[in-house]
Amino acid sequence: QQPVQSPQAVILREGEDAVINCSSSKALYSVHWYRQKHGEAPVFLMILLKGGEQKGHDKISASFNEKKQQSSLYLTASQLSYSGTYFCGTEDGGSQGNLIFGKGTKLSVKP
């Protein structure tokens, strides 16, 4: 079951904050977040596992609410390098436990 991401796109000025949401209609075992720049491969940001946790490094963090079957990615004090498309990938027990990716959120950070 493909997770739903919101918003589809967001434009920020440098230094502004953003939140990207990922939700599923099925119970989740794990949520991954990846960032992809145009024409490049997705780059891993973080994994959140069942048990409800929050993770972060530098100015990017994420939360996982197991009961609500959703995860949020928080980008604070955004930098130009944060521009790209952010995908969440969810493991819901289907597809032999493999990740299914959402449609992505395109983030543009302007000077």
Place this chain on the structure above:
Amino acid sequence: DAMVIQNPRYQVTQFGKPVTLSCSQTLNHNVMYWYQQKSSQAPKLLFHYYDKDFNNEADTPDNFQSRRPNTSFCFLDIRSPGLGDAAMYLCATSGRRGGREKLFFGSGTQLSVL
């Protein structure tokens, strides 16, 4: 330093002409995946290998096949490419099946079908 390597970076083929994309890894991971990503869309899982065990997604067309001759290499064969198969093809690896470990992606092969 590259850990998951895909060749070629760009591939142009003709409608109906078989094409093979390759992926190699230096991570010694058990699991290798092939994803198809069309422009501005999410990566879509085509199939994966867990060691030599091949696992096809239910909606992957028969036109797509894969081979994994050893741990390090995996190939994607498209038997008769159609215009709708033009996409970025991403190979990824993981130490374990399922979502408990991160995926390592290659740089992808951009396939054009003329």
